[in-house]
Each structure stands twice: as structure tokens, then as C-alpha cells.
Amino acid sequence: MAKMLAALFRHPSGRIGLVIIGLYLLAAILATLGLTPHDPLKLFAIDRLKPPSATYWFGTDLLGRDAFSRLMLGIRQSMFIAFASVAIATIAGTIIGLLAAWWGGLWDGLFMRIMDVLLAFPAILLALLIIAVVGPGAMTSIAAIAIVYTPIFARVVRGPALSLKQREFVDAARTFGSSQTYVLTHHLLLNLVAPLAVQVTLALAWALLTEAGLSFLGLGTQPPTPSLGLMLAESRNLMQHAPWLMIFPALTIMLGILGFNLTGDALRDILDPRTQGRQP
């Protein structure tokens, strides 16, 4: 892990990506600890729609709340949802893909057809479906994004797992009676870490964007809790009077996605099998 981070840092675009992700994580941690310049929920009634200044770095919104503080909390909210949903999708997708490949036959068909059905739904539509059942909120976003990404991970895992299953070291493990769990974790999963790491980073970028989209439509995080998409939605009608309310959240979303994508690309370069021989 430490080796991978060091290699990432040596890679030019990986370094930029890591710095961006680092800044976002810092903002999220500070927001969690309450270390924002102002209270993000407090209304400064006299300072409504102020442009960026020394007091309010990114200006204030229609209700007089500090945009910078809200942005920090928004990053926290968006990152939390992105990480949680991708974590769930990774675990669920990996287990489904591994077992589909390992058991094969009917199980493979059943699991992968279910994944195909899920893959046919756009995230927003799926979120609507879930909201119809449980109501909107952060948990709804997490569930919707996780469900949308599970089939992608299942597919990413199943393909290489199928070919690993045929490898001689798996046959060898069978000849000395290794347990199914040992073979799955040591021989299959361990060899899948590289493609999974790339996929996780890229999925985080998409999850960030999907979360912003969901809350922009009012399906995700509910006010007054700030989130990046929600702030964009609130700024929609004020675009002409207070462009800073739109520009900063939009830039934040864009930079975040850029950060994850750059890291993902760098990871792909580093873990490429053609250059892999150089590092254990």
C-alpha cells in the first residue's frame, strides 16, 4: 500500500490527483470537526448574497450563509456518500463476480443476468425507485449508487477470475486440498487487487458526479444539510446576481472528479502488467 502510494506520487498525473484528493479529505475532516470559518448553517441576515470577500471567502447565499463553510461541509457529505457507496459496491460486486466465476454454470448465469438487469437502469431512475419506497435522503443516494456500481465491479472481477480459475496454481492448490476460501482469497482475490484498485478510483469519480446529480434533482441529501449538488441547485435562479454561488460548487465538483480520474489513470499505468515486473 505504502509502496503503491509512493509510486503514485512519482507519477506526474498521479501526484496532481493525490494532492487534490488530499485537499478534499482535509476539507472533509475539518468540516467534520467543526473547524469551518463560519457556522455553515448559521444565517447572517444582513450579509445576504455578498460577493467573495475577506470575511466570506466564497461569498454568501440568499439566506446569508457562508458559502465556503457550506462548501467544506458539502465536500464532506459528497465524499462520504461516494466512499460509502463505492465501498459497498466493491464488496458486493467482488463477492458476486468471484462466486459467479468460481461456481460457474447455472450460478454464473443467474448472478450475471441479475447484474445485467441492474446495469440496464440509469442511476437516477433507480434512485427514483428507491425514493418511492423509502423516501429521499443521503442513505438513498448511497443505496442507489452502490446498486448501480455493483454490476460493474461484478463484471470487472468475473472476467479475470474466470481465467485465474484455469491457472495451474489453482489446480496445484486443489491437489494439496486447500480450502475454497483460501483459494478464493489467496489465489484469485490477491491477483485481482490491481484491476480493482483502478476500478475503485474511477468509480469514486463517477460516484461523486452521480451524487451531485441526485442532490441537484432533490433526490439525495436534503436541505439544510449542504451538498455540492444541492448548492448548485440553490444557485440556479441566482446565476446572474450571484455567479459565485454557482461557480465555486461547480469547480469543486469538477476538480474532485479530475483528481480521482488522474489518480485512476496513474494507477492503471503503474499496475500495467507490462511494467509490473519491476516491482513486486
Added chain:
Amino acid sequence: MTKLLSVRDLHVGFGRDPKANEVVKGVSFDLEQGQTLGIVGESGSGKSVTALCINRLVDFGGGRITAGSINLARADGSVLDVAQADEKTLLGVRGRDVAMIFQEPMTSLNPVHTIGAQIAEAYRLSQGLTGAAADRASLDVLERVRIADAKSRLGYYPHQLSGGMRQRVMIAMALAASPRLLIADEPTTALDVTVQAQIMALLAELRAETGMSMIFITHDIGLVAGIADNIMVMQNGLAVEQNTTGAVLDHPQHDYTRHLLRAVPHFTAGAAVRSDGSRANTAEPIVRVDDLAVRFPIGKAWFAPRGAIHAVDGVSFDLMPGETLAIVGESGCGKSTTARALLGLNQRHRGTITAGAGNSSHPVQMVFQDPFASLNPRLTVEALLAEPAIANGRKRDAALRERMIFLLGRVGLPEESLTRYPHQFSGGQRQRLCIARALMLNPDVVVLDEAVSALDVSVQAKVLELLVDLQREFGLAYLFISHDMAVVERIAHRIAVMFAGQIVEMGEARAVLSAPQHSYTKRLIAAVPAIERRRQHFAVDMTQVPSLVRPPGYEPPPARWQQIGGDHLVREETAHEQN
């Protein structure tokens, strides 16, 4: 005789700094018109790179000629220095003056065109023939490479042909331009031994017919013995010895040549079999296999399968403690399937496998062919060696570590290996690791499935020695699966010959190798290249292996065995099998 090719002080390097990364370090040789030069060496000796320089294909592999000259006499009488020639001139040289055939005939042919179209293309490019003229020429050349029923074969795709047929098609394409020099880069390494003999005989006949020169590259000095006029032995980018074939083989001057001729297993028709461990009839066999059958159903229809590949059909044998039974045969004869069925890796259709009371819960262990594929690249040696023990409920404690270090030492690897990963070892070292791992559970029987086939010849000899030592020390019984008769001769006490899923002959190694009885065994042994037999002439033998796809419900006729001498059994041949 005129000089066709004269190579002087050739240096070839790779990478960004070709001078620093030299692979060929000053090689010189001459080739007369109509002569054959055999270049012999192990992998990494620079033999292929040297040959690839002659048509400058080496450029496409990232190589650069850093010094030296390659003077080639062209068809019009001019002499060209290939090392200095530009790409445009070289296009005229490749194919027309210098043709080449490669090791793997499947990847050298385009899978989406018929072989007829591909041969016609060769004629169009080299001689400008088109349409009917090209088709007629293609038919002619297919007949010249002795492909039966050539007319209908023209419409075949490469995957419809066997490996030997594909290599013949490659030779036909090379012949299309009537080259003055044919470079054959390990053309038979991927082929079975009887097919190899067919290709070698074909090349010898074609050379006599056309008067072309040949450069034959191989790792097997026994193979070129029969065809080459001169032999050049290469090691680490240098030609360590070159002379006429007779002089190199009978009076080798360089240590490395002597090593290749002595240390490396050469087939001697039973003269080099092991003398230890004669079979005691009183002992209880450690493994007894009775009427084993493995079938793979094909093309499942709705209710009943449409037939099955009878990979193994009614195989029986037993294995005594401490003895080596070698199963020999060509690809597809069912020898590996038998081995895998023994380990439970293939489902049995029928038959019983009885393992005697051994000293371990897993009395049968296996070593696979490819040491690169049978070790998980993400685990350290410690984790790899510990796996069999952990799988059987042992803790990773000091005692286990001690056993790992003991076995590592026994196979000739240092203790520090434990923390390293498989890719940090060479092929031979990895196979030693695999052997150590197979011994972790203290088995009675080790199945060695082509365990030395992927290794370089001199490494092969060392691993064989190790296997014999380990057998004596631990009283192991080996089931040694191999296609290589020379290797089998060195390690086997008994030999079972498999053909088309059945054992056709079984007995004491010396008896089977020196006095084969079954017609297939005779053919197999006659096909093995041997230095002693280099002056014998081989006719082109066109026998093909029968299909193993059988209709549902097919059962093979019961085997009738004929006993020849104490322990030598031969399956009686039916009239159908004999033709």
C-alpha cells in the same frame, strides 16, 4: 562452390543503448551454396537474433546491428551487405533471397484466410503471379511439401489443420519465392516427435530437390546432427565452436560443446536406463489404477450428448514404492489427462484408483509443466510452501518453517528464498520450488507432468539428477509424464506407451526402448533424433493420429495383451490399427 553468405564480426544490441546491451558479441561464419548450417544453443545464447539479422527482421524486435558485415550473394550475382542495406532493398531480399519459417505455425498463419489464399499471396508478392496461375502454383507447392489431397486442402483454414500440416504450409509459403536461403528457427519444437521426424525428412528432401541453403536453429544438437553440414555452437552471444558436423560431434573442442553432448540427455535406445530399483513382485503397489476412463462430452444436444472425446479409455497400471513409471506418448494421447485424473482434477467416467496406505493424508502430489504458471505470482515463497501444510490444518509455526528451510536446502535453494517472490527466480529454480512444495506433505507418489519439458537442456539435466536423488532419499514413487524419450530414458524404471487414449505397450524401460514391439512404439522410437543414428535415412512418414471423438455408447474393444518376457506387455493390434 560459391559463398552464399559471409558474416563477419556481427554485433547486435537491444534497447536504448545497443552497445551496452549486446546480445550477439562478434559472430562470424560462412555458408556455401547448397550447404546447411546448424546453429545450436540454449535460450538467450543469441542464436535466433543472429539468424534474424540475415534478413534484418531483428530491426522489428528492437534490435540494432552495431558492428560487422553480412555479405549476401543475391540471385543476380551482386553481393549485398545486409547490415548496411536500406529498408527498400531489404524488402526484395526477404522472401526472394532469404525465406524464413518460425517455431509456432499457428501464429505465423493468418486465421481468417484459407491456406490457398495465403500461399497464392506469397506467389503474387514474390513472382507476380495472379489468378489461375497463382492457384496452380499453390497446388504444385502443396504437393511438393507432401500434403495429401492438396486440391481440397487449399480451401482449408489454418485451424482445420494439424500442427505438422501447418508447418508444411509455412514451408510451402517459404518455397513460393524459390529462396536461395531458408532460415528455420526451431521449426519443430512445438511439434510431436513423429511429426518432427516427418518435417525433418521433408526439409532434407526439399533441400536436395531445390539446392537451396539452410540455416537451422535449434536447442537440440541431436536434431541437427542428421541434416547439417556444419554446426555452430553458441553460448552467451559468442560462437564457441564451429566446424563440420562430424568434427563437432565426434571431437568437440570447447567445454560447452562437450557439456551439451554429455550432460544433456540424448536418446540411446535403452543404453542409458537406470540400473537401480528392480521391481520386487512381493511388494504391495502404492497406487493401482484399474480400467480408468475419462471422457469429455461434446456438443450437448437437448436430451443426449452427441458423443464424447474418449481422452483416456481403459487404462490400468500399478506403481510400486520407490519406482518411476513413465507414461510417454504424443500430444492428445491422454497422458496428462491420466495424471490429472489421478489427482482428481478431471472427473473419471469409469475406473478405480486405489492408493495404498501411505504416510500422509495426501499421498499423491503433483508438479506441473509450466513453473511460471503453477506458482501464484503475488505470494512469497514462504506463503507458497506453507499452503499445503495450512490446507491440512497445520499452524504456521517454527516447525513448519524448519521443514520449509530443510526442503529448500534439499532442492538447492538458499534460506533467503523464503521472503522472495516467484518472478525473482529462474525457470529451473521455480521448478525446484514446485518440487519442494510437492514434498511438503511428505507424499509417497509424485506425479511429474512434463515437469522438465519447459526447461533449458542443461537445466533439465540438473533437475533430473535432483529428482533421482530425492527419489532415493525419500523413497518416492514417480509417475513421470513426458513426450521426450531422451529424458524418460534417464529416469524411468518402467515405461507405459500411450496412443489414442490407451496404453499400447508397458514394461521395463530397457526392454521397451531397445526392443519395442507395438507398431506405434516402434514408430515413436524411430522418430527420436539421436546423434548415433544421424547417418540413417528417414522416409517421410505420413501416418496421422486417429480421432478420439466417439459416438454415444461407444466402448472400445477389450484389450488383449501379449506377454513378452517377464514384465513386458504389448497390446495386440487389430487389423484396423495396423494400416
